Amino acid sequence: MTYRGEALEALRKARWxxxxxxxxxxxxxxxxxxxxxxxPGATALATLALLALGRGFEIPxxxxxxxxxxxxxxxxxxxxxxxxxxxxxxxxxHTVVQSSxxxxxxxxxxxxxxRQFSTMILSLGQRVVPGLEGPTPEEIRLPRVLDQTVxxxxxxxxxxxxxxxxxxxxxxxxxxxxxxxxxxxxxTQMPDGSWSEDIVAxxxxxxxxxxxxxxxxxxxxxGHWLVRKQYASGAWAAFDQLHTWAVGWAVNILAELxxxxxxxxxxxxxxxxxxxxxxxxxxxxxxPPFTHPDLDDTAVALMGLHxxxxxxxxxxxxxxxxxxxxxxxxxxxPSFDGVPPNIESTFPVYIPSVxxxxxxLEALWRQGFRTQHAEIRKGLTWLLTQQQPSGEFPAVWxxxxxxxxxxxxxxxxxxxxxxxxxxxxxxxxxxxxxxYEFLGQTQNCDGSWGSSVVETALALSALGRYERxxxxxxxxxxxxxxxxxxxxxxxxxxxxxGIYAKGWNYEEPLTTALTAIxxxxxxxxxxx
Numbered sequence: 001m002t003y004r005g006e007a008l009e010a011l012r013k014a015r016w017x018x019x020x021x022x023x024x025x026x027x028x029x030x031x032x033x034x035x036x037x038x039x040p041g042a043t044a045l046a047t048l049a050l051l052a053l054g055r056g057f058e059i060p061x062x063x064x065x066x067x068x069x070x071x072x073x074x075x076x077x078x079x080x081x082x083x084x085x086x087x088x089x090x091x092x093x094h095t096v097v098q099s100s101x102x103x104x105x106x107x108x109x110x111x112x113x114x115r116q117f118s119t120m121i122l123s124l125g126q127r128v129v130p131g132l133e134g135p136t137p138e139e140i141r142l143p144r145v146l147d148q149t150v151x152x153x154x155x156x157x158x159x160x161x162x163x164x165x166x167x168x169x170x171x172x173x174x175x176x177x178x179x180x181x182x183x184x185x186x187x188t189q190m191p192d193g194s195w196s197e198d199i200v201a202x203x204x205x206x207x208x209x210x211x212x213x214x215x216x217x218x219x220x221x222x223g224h225w226l227v228r229k230q231y232a233s234g235a236w237a238a239f240d241q242l243h244t245w246a247v248g249w250a251v252n253i254l255a256e257l258x259x260x261x262x263x264x265x266x267x268x269x270x271x272x273x274x275x276x277x278x279x280x281x282x283x284x285x286x287x288p289p290f291t292h293p294d295l296d297d298t299a300v301a302l303m304g305l306h307x308x309x310x311x312x313x314x315x316x317x318x319x320x321x322x323x324x325x326x327x328x329x330x331x332x333x334p335s336f337d338g339v340p341p342n343i344e345s346t347f348p349v350y351i352p353s354v355x356x357x358x359x360x361l362e363a364l365w366r367q368g369f370r371t372q373h374a375e376i377r378k379g380l381t382w383l384l385t386q387q388q389p390s391g392e393f394p395a396v397w398x399x400x401x402x403x404x405x406x407x408x409x410x411x412x413x414x415x416x417x418x419x420x421x422x423x424x425x426x427x428x429x430x431x432x433x434x435x436y437e438f439l440g441q442t443q444n445c446d447g448s449w450g451s452s453v454v455e456t457a458l459a460l461s462a463l464g465r466y467e468r469x470x471x472x473x474x475x476x477x478x479x480x481x482x483x484x485x486x487x488x489x490x491x492x493x494x495x496x497x498g499i500y501a502k503g504w505n506y507e508e509p510l511t512t513a514l515t516a517i518x519x520x521x522x523x524x525x526x527x528x
Contacts, residue, residue, distance in 0.1 A: 247273060
């Protein structure tokens with residue numbers, strides 16, 4: 001049975017949903033439907049922060065508390081709406097609901113519970129990435145947390161969080177390091193008033209400084225930044241908007257399609273938006289112009305620029321080559337000097353990962369780099385060493401084996417070799433064969449892969465490059481499942497369970513739809 005008609009209609013609706021959301025990004029007016037999903041945990045923290053600020057922030061604070069009340073499950077609150085209750089998030093949300101009508105008395109009670117908040121937040125933060133080496137419990141206390149060797153164990157965006165949590169945990173206000181910790185928070189506050197352009201980091205920064213009785217316009221600016229990030233529903237996202245990621249992937253995937261007039265117009269404006277959004281050193285953050293550099297976003301932006309009339313970006317290419325790790329991998333967050341966008345990225349690069357390395361290799365490949373280039377050879381060599389005996393390529397920033405494996409299969413399908421490179425070619429061909437066999441063997445009974453739209457779409461797209469070696473019914477079954485997940489507005493069922501963000505999962509609906517668009521398009525081509 002063929003699902004070509006249903007796939008074409010699903011593709012049409014998904015493309016419209018993505019174009020609508022990406023147009024909003026270019027106009028800086030992204031609505032909640034297209035944005036990162038609301039989070040009970042982040043909403044609780046942001047509401048607490050506004051409660052601590054007090055006068056002038058009553059209305060957004062009350063809207064946040066009301067959203068929490070309306071989204072409470074039978075036994076509390078989870079990481080995402082309608083999720084099973086999470087102990088720490090439920091305790092945070094209960095504090096908000098109980099304190100939201102208490103006026104100044106509630107504020108005093110709130111700040112007296114500072115150590116409780118510190119423990120909760122650090123507990124959540126320690127669940128960011130499995131196996132990630134971070135500071136020990138002894139190292140996250142003042143004054144030791146301010147030691148550069150301790151801070152270096154954290155990604156740049158996470159350093160203000162841990163310093164603020166250490167301030168919240170202090171019992172003796174005469175303890176060494178308090179003044180230095182306050183100054184550190186002042187020094188790391190972004191020009192827009194946030195910390196790390198991040199809702200959780202900004203919320204805990206406000207709570208820590210409010211407890212220290214710091215009263216100046218810096219706290220007011222941070223509070224107003226939080227208010228600007230609040231959704232119309234009253235909620236906040238767990239992770240701030242992934243604008244660079246969404247626009248970069250949209251340009252990449254639309255480049256593979258026959259574009260409509262509206263898509264073509266957006267496509268070229270998006271290229272100009274990407275070029276204008278880079279930091280001085282060629283790097284990109286998640287949401288220009290203030291976010292910390294992220295090599296994953298940087299690679300995707302570089303791919304997007306190349307797709308728009310061959311826009312080159314030698315500054316970004318030099319940055320990615322310079323920040324390759326000694327073992328050949330690339331990581332996620334480089335350290336940097338300066339304040340975005342006027343920065344210079346430096347080592348160490350944080351958390352080497354298959355997923356980031358795949359995206360950087362893809363970006364360099366599109367710039368004309370091939371296996372004869374030293375950076376490519378080193379990167380491919382490292383990537384092949386990460387394959388498990390099962391054929392899996394494990395990812396860092398996505399739970400489960402499908403995400404990294406499917407994208408590696410996609411990458412390795414593009415390499416061509418001369419006979420002089422036969423040894424490398426044979427290694428890659430064998431790794432590729434084991435990886436797509438792994439994907440073929442891990443399809444679920446309902447046609448999906450993993451537990452989400454994203455994993456299913458990535459697997460279908462990767463296997464679509466080997467359609468002669470994959471049973472036709474596997475494609476049919478997977479496409480049927482993908483279509484069933486689509487909503488009437490063109491979006492897809494959220495894939496909350498896949499992505500980590502400071503202990504709270506989130507969904508980014510534009511990226512989810514984009515992965516589905518690529519899979520649907522490739523399926524339709526098979527049917528032509």
